[in-house]
Amino acid sequence: MRRQWQRERQALLDALGLQEDAARALADDLRTQIEGLHGRLREAETHLEHPEITRKTVTALADRLPAVPPDLPEHPDYPRILGVFNDATGPQRARDVCEALNHELLPKNIEGTHA
Numbered sequence: 032m033r034r035q036w037q038r039e040r041q042a043l044l045d046a047l048g049l050q051e052d053a054a055r056a057l058a059d060d061l062r063t064q065i066e067g068l069h070g071r072l073r074e075a076e077t078h079l080e081h082p083e084i085t086r087k088t089v090t091a092l093a094d095r096l097p098a099v100p101p102d103l104p105e106h107p108d109y110p111r112i113l114g115v116f117n118d119a120t121g122p123q124r125a126r127d128v129c130e131a132l133n134h135e136l137l138p139k140n141i142e143g144t145h146a
Contacts, residue, residue: 108132112144 115131116123125145126136134140 108144 111132112128115128119127123131125141128144129136129140132144134144
């Protein structure tokens with residue numbers, strides 16, 4: 032009878048050990064997930080800070096702008112240049128603007144348009 036009791040006791044202890052190992056593995060897995068989530072949370076919070084900083088910078092710069100817009104240059108191509116940029120679907124280089132205005136692609140024209 033004593034041996035039977037010892038076998039049952041050992042079986043119970045073995046079952047408890049298995050449950051303990053499973054619970055420990057689950058806890059370790061959850062800790063790993065939590066660490067990963069903490070990292071992702073820090074990254075998301077950093078991404079949230081960037082627009083806040085940008086908003087403060089833009090607001091500070093906007094406060095420094097003159098209330099009256101500056102006069103536009105009196106060059107005859109200026110409205111045409113604005114038209115080229117308004118019609119553009121992507122970035123424009125000075126060379127692209129010269130082509131759109133049908134200017135010769137000479138360095139002096141490209142540099143003048145760039146200026």
